[in-house]
Amino acid sequence: MPAAPATAPGTGAGRPTLAVWKFASCDGCQLTLLDCEDELLGIAERVQVSYFLEASSAPGPGPYDLSLVEGSVTTEADAERIRHVRAASRRLVTIGACATAGGVQALRNHADVAEFAAVVYARPDYIATLATSTPISAHVPVDFELRGCPIDRGQLIEVITAYLAGRTPDVPAHSVCFECKRRGTVCVTVAHGTPCLGPVTHAGCGALCPAYGRGCYGCFGPSNSTDFDAFLPLLRRDGMDTLDMVRVLRTFNTAAPEFDAAARKEEQG
The missing domain is CATH 3.40.50.700 (NADH:ubiquinone oxidoreductase-like, 20kDa subunit)
Structure with a gap:
C-alpha cells in the first residue's frame, strides 16, 4: 500500500x-x-x-x-x-x-x-x-x-x-445506436423486434452484439442521453416483462445510478 x-x-x-x-x-x-x-x-x-x-x-x-x-x-x-x-x-x-x-x-x-x-x-x-x-x-x-x-x-x-x-480525453458519451449507424448495422429492434439497450448505453464496444443480431446488454453502462421513462415502454413492447427488464438492467453496471433507478422504478410498478 x-x-x-x-x-x-x-x-x-x-x-x-x-x-x-x-x-x-x-x-x-x-x-x-x-x-x-x-x-x-x-x-x-x-x-x-x-x-x-x-x-x-x-x-x-x-x-x-x-x-x-x-x-x-x-x-x-x-x-x-x-x-x-x-x-x-x-x-x-x-x-x-x-x-x-x-x-x-x-x-x-x-x-x-x-x-x-x-x-x-x-x-x-x-x-x-x-x-x-x-x-x-x-x-x-x-x-x-x-x-x-x-x-x-x-x-x-x-x-x-x-x-x-495534458489534455482532456476524447471519449464519446453518445449511445451504441451511433455505432450501429456507423458500421451499417440494421437496427435489431426495428427489423426484428429484439429488445436492445443500445439507445441508453454508452458507446465504446463498436456495437458488437447488434452486429451479430443480438440486442445490446449494456456492457458500457448508461450513455449521457438516457431517457428511461421513454425507453422502458419500448422494452415492454418488445416482449420483456418486469422481471426481464430488472435483470437486464442489473448486470455489468448494476450500481450505475441511471440503471439502478430505472430497475427500482420498474420493480415498484
Missing part, C-alpha cells in the same frame, strides 16, 4: 509515472492494457510503469502521475486502500464497469450478503466483506471514468495519451 506523498505527484524529474491497481474485479480490464501490445511499447517509452502487479513483481513507490484503477470497493480494507491510492496519485482514472459502476458483484446490493456467505463458505465468519459493492467514485474523487466490461483498448490508449499530453 503506497504512503501518502510527501510532495505533489508529478513534480519529479524524468518520465511520468503510471500505476495500475486492482480491487474487486476479474482482471479483464488490466489484461486489456497488456493486450495493447505494439501501442503499449510506445507508451512504455514515454512513461515509467511504477506499479502494475499484473505485469511486474517489482512495484515502485509513489507518488504517481497517473493511476488506473480496476475493480469495486467490497471490503473495509478496499475503502482504506483506495484513499491511499488517491493520495499518492496526481490523476486517478477508473477503468471498467466494476470501478465505474460496482460491477456484477453489485448484485449483492439487492440481497442478503450474510446469507450468500453462509451458503457459499464453510466458515463464513472468516469472510470480511461489506454488504455492498460500490464504484471508486463513491469513496474518492475521480478524474475520469472509462467504462466497459471490459474496456475498449482504443479508448484506453486515448485516455493515457491524453493525460500525457
